[in-house]
Amino acid sequence: MLTLNSQGKTLSSSKPLIMGILNVTPDSFYQKSRVMVISEAIDTAGKMLEEGATIIDIGGQSTRPGAVAIEASEELDRIGSIIDAVVKAFPNGFISVDTYFSEVAKEVVKAGAHIINDISGGQYDAAMFSTIAALDVPYVVMHVNENKDDMHRIKTEASILPVVQDFFTRTCAATNDAGIHQLILDPGFGFSKTPAQNFEIISNLSAFASFQKPLLIGVSRKSTIYKTLGITASEALNGTTVLHTAAILNGASILRVHDVKEANEVISLCSYLQ
Numbered sequence: 688m689l690t691l692n693s694q695g696k697t698l699s700s701s702k703p704l705i706m707g708i709l710n711v712t713p714d715s716f717y718q719k720s721r722v723m724v725i726s727e728a729i730d731t732a733g734k735m736l737e738e739g740a741t742i743i744d745i746g747g748q749s750t751r752p753g754a755v756a757i758e759a760s761e762e763l764d765r766i767g768s769i770i771d772a773v774v775k776a777f778p779n780g781f782i783s784v785d786t787y788f789s790e791v792a793k794e795v796v797k798a799g800a801h802i803i804n805d806i807s808g809g810q811y812d813a814a815m816f817s818t819i820a821a822l823d824v825p826y827v828v829m830h831v832n833e834n835k836d837d838m839h840r841i842k843t844e845a846s847i848l849p850v851v852q853d854f855f856t857r858t859c860a861a862t863n864d865a866g867i868h869q870l871i872l873d874p875g876f877g878f879s880k881t882p883a884q885n886f887e888i889i890s891n892l893s894a895f896a897s898f899q900k901p902l903l904i905g906v907s908r909k910s911t912i913y914k915t916l917g918i919t920a921s922e923a924l925n926g927t928t929v930l931h932t933a934a935i936l937n938g939a940s941i942l943r944v945h946d947v948k949e950a951n952e953v954i955s956l957c958s959y960l961q
Contacts, residue, residue: 689901689940691781691869693801693824698741698781702958703935705950706742706783706943707735708907709773711765712749725772732773736780739951742802743777744943745770746785750806750878759788766791767798774799783827787811789818796822802871804903806831806878808858820866827903828862830854830875840879847884848894851875855898871941873903882911889930892937901940906930908945928953936960 691698698704709732711723732743747765748757766784774782783802784795789812792803801824808828809815819826830851832840843850851874862870872895874888885906895902906912912926913919924946931942931950935957944950 691802691825693781693869694796694799696781696801698801700741703939703954704742704941705740705947705954706744706903706941707732707740707947708943708945709735709743709745709769710749711745711747711769725768728769729772729776732777732780735947736777738947739954740944740947742781742783742941743773744783744785744802744804745773745800746804747791748786759786759790762786762788762791763794766795770795770798770800787815789814792818792822796824801825802827804873805829806873806875808854809861816862816865816867819862825869825871826862826867827871827873828855828858829873829878829903831878841881842879844881844883847880847887848891851888852894855895859898859900871901871903872898873905876904876906877909877911882915885909885911889933889937892934892939896938902938903941903943904931904934904939905943906934907943924949932957 689700689704709728735743745766747762770782770784781802782800783804784800785804785806786792787805787807803819803824804827805815806829808830810833855872859870874895876885876888892902907927908920908923912930913923916926928949931953934942935954942950
């Protein structure tokens, strides 16, 4: 049973959850995930919730390879009004915000967000752990290189499992010491890893079971899928579904996805296989 508590609301589920992606960015790698106006954001979020998403993950900065980094103020400018609108339109929804800025985390939780999804695992803002502890919201920590400027650099081509396990060990201890008690782990598929290492992670999610934390998996339409198959991101739905199936069967708790209906079908069918 997965249970998350935030802002006076409780989310409990005996099956894996779906986190739908809403990118308020001009440059995210999958063009159809981008929304830049409030009406479009509300329509997209509503469709995802209708199709089976429980969480909407709103991001204002692309972290694809080659993306230009922006400051916290610009990120807030992009997502502030969108978050306000989505929270008001869907009061029963759980809203996550994808940010590694503690300043942004404070403002979006104040606006009604329920989860902070930090792709840096607290490494890019020294104030993030104390901020999350004070906000008392669920916190996603992802494995990635410790330096923001080389988040996609490959440091080793050996097995990545010991590297991610060590990161989770240190991060679980540090967040617990900081007073964070609702931690979600993301092994960072597609960040600072070779395609072989990405596949290794999906095949070995049981390696992270000892942490006894929910596992969030974000593989949707990523380059490991479409480059391996010699296609494009827009053609990568079938490949995404294959990896979603493997992730669910291997212990994933949350799928972060572009295509909610198809991910929901994966979860439904996998329930008959476990």
